[in-house]
Amino acid sequence: MATDYFPRLSGKARLRVDRVSGATFLLYPERGLRLNATAAAILSLCDGCRNVAEIARAASHGTDIGPGESEREVGTFLADLAKRGLLENGPA
Amino acid sequence: MKQTHLNGEADRPYTLVAELTYRCPLRCLYCSNPTVLSRAAASPSPSANARTALPAKAGASPRAEAQSELSTEEWTRVMAEAEALGAMQLNLSGGEPLARTDLEALISAGRKHGFYVNLITSAVGLSQDRLLNLRAAGLDAIQISFQDEDAEAAARMAGRNVHAPKLAAAAWARAMGIPLTVNVVMHRENLGRIAAIITMAERLGADRLELANAQYLGWALANRDLLLPDRASLDRARATAAEARLRFQGRMEILFVQPDYHTDRPRACMDGWGRRYLIVNPYGQALPCQAAASLPNPVFENVRQRGLKAIWELSQGFNAFRGEAWMSPTCRGCEFRAVDHGGCRCQAFQLTGDAAATDPACSKSPHHHLIQSSRARADLLAKSESAGAPARSGQGGASSPAPIYRTFPATVTVPFPGGK
Numbered sequence: 074m075a076t077d078y079f080p081r082l083s084g085k086a087r088l089r090v091d092r093v094s095g096a097t098f099l100l101y102p103e104r105g106l107r108l109n110a111t112a113a114a115i116l117s118l119c120d121g122c123r124n125v126a127e128i129a130r131a132a133s134h135g136t137d138i139g140p141g142e143s144e145r146e147v148g149t150f151l152a153d154l155a156k157r158g159l160l161e162n163g164p165a
Numbered sequence: 166m167k168q169t170h171l172n173g174e175a176d177r178p179y180t181l182v183a184e185l186t187y188r189c190p191l192r193c194l195y196c197s198n199p200t201v202l203s204r205a206a207a208s209p210s211p212s213a214n215a216r217t218a219l220p221a222k223a224g225a226s227p228r229a230e231a232q233s234e235l236s237t238e239e240w241t242r243v244m245a246e247a248e249a250l251g252a253m254q255l256n257l258s259g260g261e262p263l264a265r266t267d268l269e270a271l272i273s274a275g276r277k278h279g280f281y282v283n284l285i286t287s288a289v290g291l292s293q294d295r296l297l298n299l300r301a302a303g304l305d306a307i308q309i310s311f312q313d314e315d316a317e318a319a320a321r322m323a324g325r326n327v328h329a330p331k332l333a334a335a336a337w338a339r340a341m342g343i344p345l346t347v348n349v350v351m352h353r354e355n356l357g358r359i360a361a362i363i364t365m366a367e368r369l370g371a372d373r374l375e376l377a378n379a380q381y382l383g384w385a386l387a388n389r390d391l392l393l394p395d396r397a398s399l400d401r402a403r404a405t406a407a408e409a410r411l412r413f414q415g416r417m418e419i420l421f422v423q424p425d426y427h428t429d430r431p432r433a434c435m436d437g438w439g440r441r442y443l444i445v446n447p448y449g450q451a452l453p454c455q456a457a458a459s460l461p462n463p464v465f466e467n468v469r470q471r472g473l474k475a476i477w478e479l480s481q482g483f484n485a486f487r488g489e490a491w492m493s494p495t496c497r498g499c500e501f502r503a504v505d506h507g508g509c510r511c512q513a514f515q516l517t518g519d520a521a522a523t524d525p526a527c528s529k530s531p532h533h534h535l536i537q538s539s540r541a542r543a544d545l546l547a548k549s550e551s552a553g554a555p556a557r558s559g560q561g562g563a564s565s566p567a568p569i570y571r572t573f574p575a576t577v578t579v580p581f582p583g584g585k
């Protein structure tokens with residue numbers, strides 16, 4: 074993903090904790106995505122000011138995941154959300 | 166009652182569908198509202214106060230019907246109870262939910278209980294001011310149904326010419342930044358215009374376009390021979406939708422739902438009975454599916470008489486088709502039973518008279534010939550049409566039946582700004 078792409082969750086999406094499973098859900102029109110802990114952590118870093126490399130670095134900080142692997146993982150996840158129209162570029 | 170499923174996930178609702186009213190200014194030929202309403206469905210509890218007393222004949226007049234609809238307070242309690250069970254999406258639907266003067270209050274109540282609040286509407290009777298109020302109350306997203314891209318064809322389907330105000334309402338929604346889903350029920354009359362329908366949704370700035378073929382239950386079943394497309398038209402339309410889905414990826418999500426009459430496999434109706442969805446109808450009956458009230462045997466309970474948790478977990482109605490014990494031998498021995506749960510119970514009942522039968526849409530069903538013969542009629546009709554004998558709906562073409570418009574529940578008028 075481009076270095077001038079600063080993803081942020083689109084206004085139509087909202088995060089909430091599922092009271093049954095404790096998992097974080099990404100809610101958007103008539104739908105919901107169940108996020109695992111990594112995905113939820115990545116999304117909390119998508120503030121419209123960090124690009125994908127920066128998000129990947131922050132997400133892998135303190136773990137033994139290499140920067141290349143982290144960037145690939147983050148990139149795949151964010152590309153999937155972008156396909157669903159759930160991301161915008163730049164600060165709110 | 167404990168249920169075990171192959172995937173090990175417990176039954177819990179994700180979505181509460183609140184059917185706020187069956188009143189509607191339109192009468193779409195494929196309307197999913199009940200074709201008959203049992204007295205039981207419309208009965209408030211004996212303990213309900215005099216204001217909501219049981220009308221002598223359920224739905225005998227629009228007034229009596231409106232009186233037995235759940236009140237603002239009752240809906241608010243239903244929302245709290247559904248949220249406690251795990252529901253996170255709230256679909257405010259109908260009939261036409263705009264007919265409820267307390268819609269603003271219901272939206273705020275939904276947000277207060279943590280729901281993502283979707284309004285499912287025809288948009289008929291919606292003014293710009295009211296939409297502003299709904300948004301201010303916390304409305305998250307709107308789904309507007311269109312019958313077609315062509316105003317006259319749309320009017321034939323809905324029984325009224327309301328295409329222009331729908332376009333206006335969609336434009337207001339976009340201007341207010343409300344995520345917009347355009348929903349179009351697809352059938353023989355409009356499949357050929359699918360490309361124009363996609364262009365319409367694009368111009369409206371829709372986030373999502375649902376091109377859902379009619380499900381042949383209730384009113385749509387009554388009008389099946391008029392609505393069911395032939396195979397070739399369906400294949401062409403599906404290809405157009407698939408191409409557009411790629412072209413619009415990331416901008417507008419396009420969903421094309423096939424009619425199960427042409428797939429030889431049933432739909433995983435509601436993701437399985439009583440697993441993910443909770444429907445409450447205008448009179449308080451809690452149901453696993455919008456069409457379930459058409460079934461004679463399961464006993465569905467009313468939120469006026471019992472808490473939602475007990476209904477969801479313990480009621481006979483919600484447990485009737487959970488798990489696999491109820492299944493026909495055909496389904497019980499089938500590798501797909503965890504995928505489609507044996508298909509749609511309402512379709513099984515409406516076509517075979519047995520709600521526990523294998524869905525006739527499935528090629529393994531002993532009743533599959535019912536689907537095949539209906540499909541064959543659709544193909545034949547298309548052939549005779551293309552041979553130059555126009556057999557259009559309502560014009561008494563030799564093989565094309567007359568439309569049957571919904572007559573009950575009573576059609577009432579909601580305010581229609583700028584309309585005639």
Ligand code: SF4
Nearest residue numbers: 189191192193196260
């Ligand atoms: S808009 Fe059409 S489909 Fe929806 S409730 Fe009214 S008549 Fe039925």
Ligand code: SF4
Nearest residue numbers: 496499501502507527
């Ligand atoms: S036999 Fe039953 S379980 Fe198997 S595919 Fe058909 S409907 Fe589904």
